[in-house]
Amino acid sequence: MAAPTTTADQVLDPHPTKEDNYFTAEKGVLSWIFTLDHKRIGVMYLCSVMTMFALGGLFALLVRIEHWTAGPTLDFVTPDMYNQFFTLHGAIMVFLVIIPGIPAALGNFVLPLHLGAKDVAFPKLNLMSYHMWLLGAAFLVLSMVLGAADTGWTFYTPYSTTTTTAVIPALFGAFILGFSSIFTGLNFMTTIHKMRAPGQSWFRLPLFLWAIYATALIQVLATPVLGITLLMLIVERGLHIGIFDPALGGDPVLMQHFFWFYSHPAVYIMVVPAFGVVSEIIPVFSRKRMFGYKFIALSSVAIAGLGFLVWGHHMFTSGQSVVASTIFSSITFLIAIPTAIKTFNWVGTMYKGRIHLDTPMLYALAFLWVFTIGGVTGIFLAVMNVDIHLHDTYFVVAHFHYVMMGGAITAFFGGLHYWWPKMFGRMYNEKQGRIGSIGVFLGLNLTFFPQFIMGTRGMPRRYYNYLDEFQDLHRLSTIGALLMGVSFLFTAYYLIASLRKKHDAPMNPWGATTLEWTTTSPPPYYNFHKTPPVTQGPYDGYEKLWYDEKVGGYIEKKKD
Amino acid sequence: MMTLLNMQPSPQPDRPALKLAERTEYWMPPQASTVAEELDWLFFLIYWVSLFSFFAVVGAMIYLIWKYKATSRAANEQPEPSTDHNTTLEITWSVIPLIAVIGIFVIGFKGFVNMRTPPKDAYEIHAIGQKWSWAFKYSNGQVSDEFHVPVDTNVRVLISSKDVLHAFWVPAFRVKQDAVPGRYTDVWFNANTAGEYVLECAEYCGTSHSDMLAKVVVHEPGGFDKWMDEKIKLEEAMPPAELGELEYGRQGCKVCHSIDGTRLTGPSFKGLFGKQETLVGGGTVTVDENYIRESINEPQAKVVAGYPPSMPTYKGQLSDKRIMGIVEYIKTLK
Numbered sequence: 001m002a003a004p005t006t007t008a009d010q011v012l013d014p015h016p017t018k019e020d021n022y023f024t025a026e027k028g029v030l031s032w033i034f035t036l037d038h039k040r041i042g043v044m045y046l047c048s049v050m051t052m053f054a055l056g057g058l059f060a061l062l063v064r065i066e067h068w069t070a071g072p073t074l075d076f077v078t079p080d081m082y083n084q085f086f087t088l089h090g091a092i093m094v095f096l097v098i099i100p101g102i103p104a105a106l107g108n109f110v111l112p113l114h115l116g117a118k119d120v121a122f123p124k125l126n127l128m129s130y131h132m133w134l135l136g137a138a139f140l141v142l143s144m145v146l147g148a149a150d151t152g153w154t155f156y157t158p159y160s161t162t163t164t165t166a167v168i169p170a171l172f173g174a175f176i177l178g179f180s181s182i183f184t185g186l187n188f189m190t191t192i193h194k195m196r197a198p199g200q201s202w203f204r205l206p207l208f209l210w211a212i213y214a215t216a217l218i219q220v221l222a223t224p225v226l227g228i229t230l231l232m233l234i235v236e237r238g239l240h241i242g243i244f245d246p247a248l249g250g251d252p253v254l255m256q257h258f259f260w261f262y263s264h265p266a267v268y269i270m271v272v273p274a275f276g277v278v279s280e281i282i283p284v285f286s287r288k289r290m291f292g293y294k295f296i297a298l299s300s301v302a303i304a305g306l307g308f309l310v311w312g313h314h315m316f317t318s319g320q321s322v323v324a325s326t327i328f329s330s331i332t333f334l335i336a337i338p339t340a341i342k343t344f345n346w347v348g349t350m351y352k353g354r355i356h357l358d359t360p361m362l363y364a365l366a367f368l369w370v371f372t373i374g375g376v377t378g379i380f381l382a383v384m385n386v387d388i389h390l391h392d393t394y395f396v397v398a399h400f401h402y403v404m405m406g407g408a409i410t411a412f413f414g415g416l417h418y419w420w421p422k423m424f425g426r427m428y429n430e431k432q433g434r435i436g437s438i439g440v441f442l443g444l445n446l447t448f449f450p451q452f453i454m455g456t457r458g459m460p461r462r463y464y465n466y467l468d469e470f471q472d473l474h475r476l477s478t479i480g481a482l483l484m485g486v487s488f489l490f491t492a493y494y495l496i497a498s499l500r501k502k503h504d505a506p507m508n509p510w511g512a513t514t515l516e517w518t519t520t521s522p523p524p525y526y527n528f529h530k531t532p533p534v535t536q537g538p539y540d541g542y543e544k545l546w547y548d549e550k551v552g553g554y555i556e557k558k559k560d
Numbered sequence: 561m562m563t564l565l566n567m568q569p570s571p572q573p574d575r576p577a578l579k580l581a582e583r584t585e586y587w588m589p590p591q592a593s594t595v596a597e598e599l600d601w602l603f604f605l606i607y608w609v610s611l612f613s614f615f616a617v618v619g620a621m622i623y624l625i626w627k628y629k630a631t632s633r634a635a636n637e638q639p640e641p642s643t644d645h646n647t648t649l650e651i652t653w654s655v656i657p658l659i660a661v662i663g664i665f666v667i668g669f670k671g672f673v674n675m676r677t678p679p680k681d682a683y684e685i686h687a688i689g690q691k692w693s694w695a696f697k698y699s700n701g702q703v704s705d706e707f708h709v710p711v712d713t714n715v716r717v718l719i720s721s722k723d724v725l726h727a728f729w730v731p732a733f734r735v736k737q738d739a740v741p742g743r744y745t746d747v748w749f750n751a752n753t754a755g756e757y758v759l760e761c762a763e764y765c766g767t768s769h770s771d772m773l774a775k776v777v778v779h780e781p782g783g784f785d786k787w788m789d790e791k792i793k794l795e796e797a798m799p800p801a802e803l804g805e806l807e808y809g810r811q812g813c814k815v816c817h818s819i820d821g822t823r824l825t826g827p828s829f830k831g832l833f834g835k836q837e838t839l840v841g842g843g844t845v846t847v848d849e850n851y852i853r854e855s856i857n858e859p860q861a862k863v864v865a866g867y868p869p870s871m872p873t874y875k876g877q878l879s880d881k882r883i884m885g886i887v888e889y890i891k892t893l894k
């Protein structure tokens with residue numbers, strides 16, 4: 001395998017052929033498995049993450065269908081299996097889909113391109129991250145075979161240290177995935193520091209990179225705590241050393257502190273990259289510079305920082321002291337502000353623009369709708385006394401699905417459709433793309449909005465059985481989930497169908513001015529034939545581009 | 561797939577017919593405690609602020625799409641010139657939400673401090689959670705599997721757990737508190753509307769988490785004492801085996817020990833008395849009065865082979881009379 005050397009100013013073959021792209025550069029399965037090319041690693045992450053998304057989605061559908069009636073619905077699903085299903089759904093979606101989704105799959109592909117670089121700073125470490133991800137995923141899948149954990153993705157003690165299910169392999173899987181996440185974060189931070197194109201100052205970075213940078217910061221600082229926590233759980237379970245289990249002299253609430261010290265920042269590992277994707281899409285499809293660039297850029301960093309200081313808002317009912325709860329609640333409110341600033345700036349960007357409603361933009365708009373709901377419902381939960389009532393109900397379930405599914409996944413699909421032509425060199429069927437995105441949007445709202453109502457009325461989460469009065473709302477939710485499932489299948493269908501076509505994607509289908517659109521679709525092995533100099537901001541210069549129908553994309557405007 | 565679906569709700573024999581109480585509002589359950597009103601007031605304040613914010617953002621978004629939608633890419637329309645930053649605007653839309661959330665935080669803080677500070681004169685009841693039932697213990701030693709409280713009285717609930725985390729939640733009272741093994745947590749309320757409500761376990765605790773419900777009864781003035789007196793009289797006059805049956809139901813025995821021979825977490829009570837059992841670690845024991853008493857007080861001392869050592873101790877929680885009752889009850893299960 002010819003490993004590329006990646007000095008920053010290496011000039012490549014000045015006469016590339018049309019077929020000279022990263023797919024054709026090397027051949028064979030091994031050239032994929034051991035590739036050091038960030039684009040190939042990104043594509044492999046993408047395939048793996050999508051597979052896990054399908055699996056996690058399947059468990060979600062099983063959970064939802066089980067709720068069609070109170071008590072048993074599906075003949076083969078016992079209460080214990082139901083508990084395993086929602087645990088697997090949560091663990092898969094969090095650890096294997098959303099956390100790696102945007103940073104590792106899209107980020108790996110886009111980040112060096114955004115910098116005009118040939119690869120990330122440490123290509124071998126990047127490959128190792130992916131291999132560790134696979135290993136972690138393998139342990140999680142193994143735990144399913146051995147007797148899937150039934151603890152919920154939160155692994156609260158002492159339940160998690162006393163259940164008979166295969167908790168240790170699942171914990172070990174999450175532990176390894178944590179390392180993968182830390183390595184990716186380190187790699188991306190270094191790359192952004194060291195490998196920016198000439199002229200690309202920090203405030204000329206695309207907002208996607210600001211978001212990825214803020215995310216990387218959290219990944220590097222918070223994930224080790226998850227590692228320690230999982231290790232302590234493994235030690236307690238395996239060696240019966242009392243840390244969290246009161247029967248052994250431990251403290252179960254301590255486990256919650258450790259867990260949320262990671263898992264609240266992890267919420268921002270999941271959603272800050274989504275902010276980045278939306279920030280890329282909205283100016284391009286509004287044909288206008290981003291409104292309030294610096295506010296959006298710095299608010300990502302503010303969110304990342306504040307995100308470390310709020311973990312105790314998950315524990316208002318745990319017996320935590322009033323003083324602690326008060327501090328956690330007040331800082332939680334502060335996070336609302338940078339989040340609101342972002343939203344207003346995105347909407348402000350559309351003012352006096354020329355708005356094109358293609359699939360990526362539809363996903364970005366869906367994000368604004370859904371994320372606003374996710375955001376404002378967070379206020380209910382940050383208020384201490386209201387949270388006492390709503391804690392551990394379907395209101396919480398609905399809230400974090402509006403943020404995770406509605407925020408992170410919607411933005412992920414927006415980004416996927418936005419960069420798809422660049423990644424694979426093909427345009428998907430635009431009409432089908434729009435239908436798919438509308439289906440996802442409707443299904444999402446139908447699934448999760450009724451859950452807010454149920455939650456306030458008294459429906460606790462993780463309930464196999466429920467009181468009869470909740471049946472109608474549960475059914476609405478289940479119908480929504482099925483609609484979402486169908487829409488995602490449809491999306492998979494037209495995306496895969498597009499791959500069978502000949503290369504037809506232009507260099508710049510959407511008329512963007514970030515660097516990835518100045519190279520061919522798909523890019524050559526070394527990304528750029530010449531390191532591109534940066535002379536303007538990431539959302540400047542739309543007026544210099546011209547849509548050409550013959551090309552099917554944008555080209556530099558000819559001088560009059 | 562559809563053939564696997566039971567389209568009709570299946571009968572659930574062990575489940576009491578519980579309802580949350582008649583619905584009067586679309587959001588939130590009916591109010592039945594003094595904090596409910598205050599909490600709901602704040603809930604609805606945030607609700608309206610949220611609706612306003614949502615319609616402001618989404619309304620602006622839809623208006624802008626309608627106003628500035630491009631006709632086609634081929635038309636190559638250029639946007640009207642406009643600025644890309646406006647510091648005054650940024651500060652305005654940062655400060656207004658900041659003031660709003662500070663206000664909301666302060667109101668929530670006051671409500672929370674009130675909820676977390678039980679009045680000194682409160683009547684105390686213990687709530688003990690275990691997989692998967694609740695037992696409520698009153699100051700006179702009486703135990704019930706239903707949660708009875710007098711109306712218009714400050715009640716403090718001392719919550720504990722025998723095994724894993726649970727959470728005590730009465731939606732109509734708007735109070736919730738985790739039950740943490742190895743420590744006491746507490747919660748207080750003043751139920752101001754007589755009636756029947758439901759208590760739910762809100763912290764995930766395994767297989768039958770969703771059946772860990774209990775009936776809540778708020779008695780009219782005088783009704784609580786009457787209920788208590790009747791309960792005491794009834795239990796005093798009860799033949800031992802009947803008392804045992806009652807304890808079997810409300811101490812949580814039924815969760816792990818069947819009476820029809822079904823194998824659950826622990827050995828079935830059917831035909832148990834007089835039986836020879838093999839023990840974990842070898843040896844045998846004949847199930848007699850002494851063995852049952854020992855197993856209630858020190859469940860881990862002699863565990864029957866093939867069953868997990870998961871029973872919590874009841875030492876000091878059951879009077880001799882009640883233990884005898886359970887023994888007599890098991891004797892009747894031939």
Ligand SMILES: [Cu+2]
Pocket residue numbers: 263264267310311313314
């Ligand atoms: Cu949090």
Ligand SMILES: [Cu+2]
Pocket residue numbers: 725726727761762763764765766768769770772
């Ligand atoms: Cu429970």
